[in-house]
Amino acid sequence: MSAAAPGTSKAAHSDVAPKKKKGPGALATAYLVIYNVVMTAGWLVIAVGLVRAYLARGSYHGLYYSIEKPLKNWYSFIPIYVRLLSRVSGIVPSSVVLTGFQVMSRVFLTWAVTHSVREVQSEDSVLLFVTAWTVTEIIRYSFYTFSLLNHLPYLIKWARYTFFIVLYPMGVTGELLTIYAALPYVQKTGLYSVTLPNKYNFSFDYYTFLILIMISYIPLFPQLYFHMIRQRKKVLGHVEDYSKVE
């Protein structure tokens, strides 16, 4: 790989939210508003589901099962498809690395860990990251919705750029603990693993892979976290400045 890439472009940090300078047309705006409203509503459904189940049972245990279906079926995949569609149709310039990464990690945790390893589904750590995701996403999608409609209440903006301070580490802790809890079962059953000899001359050890994933949080999480902190300074630091940057 030796072509001199003149200025490898670091994609702008924008999610499915329009840049102020080059706003999307009316149709695109409508499409984005609908998407963000649906996502806000969707995560609210999960939040309500969690609260109701907690009130009904009186304990934290097993709350995962009450929201398992919407979480798995709707809220991991819809963002992928929509973002893909947005990118393909060129409506919104979206940051491949940052958002793709986030969505991938959500899908990974939901399907490749929690769904795949039944034994961890009753772990408290699952509740920890589901709660963190739920609150984060409700705030985030309502932030986008209001931004698109050009009526962003300061409270929402403040929440978006403040709650993460607690929610990010909370979510990461939940995710890491869940992966860690899954390790012994993966090792015992050889889940998703391939051993030699085989005719493709390939092997894959899911157990080692999960450990590598956990290790990758070490360089990645601080970067994302401090990026948000910097954004916070920029956005909340100048109250009169409308949030152009994401």
Place this chain on the structure above:
Amino acid sequence: VKTHCRIYGCVEILDAKTKDKLCFLDKVEPNATIGEIKSMFHKSHPQWYPARQSIRLDPKGKSLKDEDVLQHLPVGTTATFYFRDLGAQISWVTVFLTEYTGPLVIYLMFYFRVPFIYAPKYDFTTSKHWVVHLACMCHSFHYVKRLLETLFVHRFSHGTMPLRNIFKNCTYYWGFAAWMAYYINHPLYTPPIYGEQQIRLALIIFLFCQIGNFSIHIALRNLRPPGSKTRKIPYPTKNPFTWIFLLVSCPNYTYEVLGSWLGFTVMTQCLPVAFFTLVGFIQMTVWAKGKHRSYLKEFRDYPPLRSPILPFIL
């Protein structure tokens, strides 16, 4: 100073970001090239050797070429240029040599089953499958060929690239080489299902495309006289392996992927090799498309029948 500059040409160099005046050259010949100006600038700022200087007319504009001549540029009696530091640079030759030597050595380490890779009882043993020996020869031949081409065949239009590229490139080449070599030379390696037939076919494809790839490199080299950076449209020559130029802009990549690596995949029947071929194919397609686009931009009479990398398809 003004009259002096009207007669003798002056150049001032400002920092592109801060607009600070970095350098004032007051004895610049009108027919001086940007390359010469860079050397003069280097004298007053020894830490910025010419290769890492980007000189432009506009702070956000494109870099001027070393061959550009001062009097042909849209500047007044005192030319104002903007400078950007491109960062530490490393020569293409160095990068190529490093990134190709790695796979050569690494693969051999796995082939000879150096300790700490496989279980101790296999240390320094050799595989009982003859295809494994063949694969080692092919892989080694491929990288030796690349090293020799780097030293004797290629004529580079850019002398250098940013230093950080060498880490990125070497990780890619060395990493993949280790991953492939691990499986091919593994004690539990399974040879191809269709045995000799499969291996023989793969070998023919591999060799055919090695020759093809080499022919293209020679043809491209001959387009460019020694020491020059000219660019011309490549055309088929008497060598049949170059006739593919009729249909493809970058047949060196075509031969590399369709032939050498696909052949190697079939020969070893190893999934990691298939991955490597696929990733290489994607990267080379990106490069081929870029090259094709710049050919189209630069040459009005560029043959319309050609595709970037795969005839008619891509």
